[in-house]
């Protein structure tokens with residue numbers, strides 16, 4: 293089976309198992325996803341979803357958050373870890389949205405990359421989830437699973453994995469595929485225990501099965 297064939301089969305099977313897989317960060321406006329995705333670094337999405345409630349109760353829009361003292365943002369987001377740098381990035385990001393984009397999130401990948409605290413993973417997530425554009429989100433689950441499955445070979449660098457997957461995954465499938473990898477990585481192809489290959493929908497085609 294070629295890597296292209298393996299990719300299509302993997303996309304199809306995960307879609308059957310996780311038909312409704314979406315982003316596990318709660319948000320109802322694009323700028324809130326930007327905030328949450330920054331807070332989610334080295335933190336669980338569940339905790340981020342709780343912490344942002346306090347943040348938005350005090351600062352309900354881009355304008356108010358852009359004007360908020362960084363120390364006050366830090367005091368609220370501290371439970372997510374890395375409070376100082378996350379608060380600084382969120383403040384800088386909201387200021388740039390306010391000053392350069394009229395408070396709106398730009399729907400341009402390179403413009404997103406220029407926002408403080410936004411890297412390729414976050415920019416792809418925004419492009420896919422907010423704007424419905426092709427996206428490959430290479431988080432820790434994605435990188436672990438595509439290596440195990442055999443879609444890439446011993447490749448750990450997020451940008452290299454992203455570039456390899458762009459060549460294998462149909463563009464319209466990328467965003468959903470990456471969300472499904474997160475679900476599958478949490479439930480079946482786990483990081484901290486041995487993967488549950490016996491219960492896995494990919495077990496007859498995965499390169500790592502049984503290893």
Ligand code: SF4
Nearest residue numbers: 481487489492495498
């Ligand atoms: S067969 Fe095992 S290693 Fe491969 S994707 Fe499934 S759980 Fe992960």
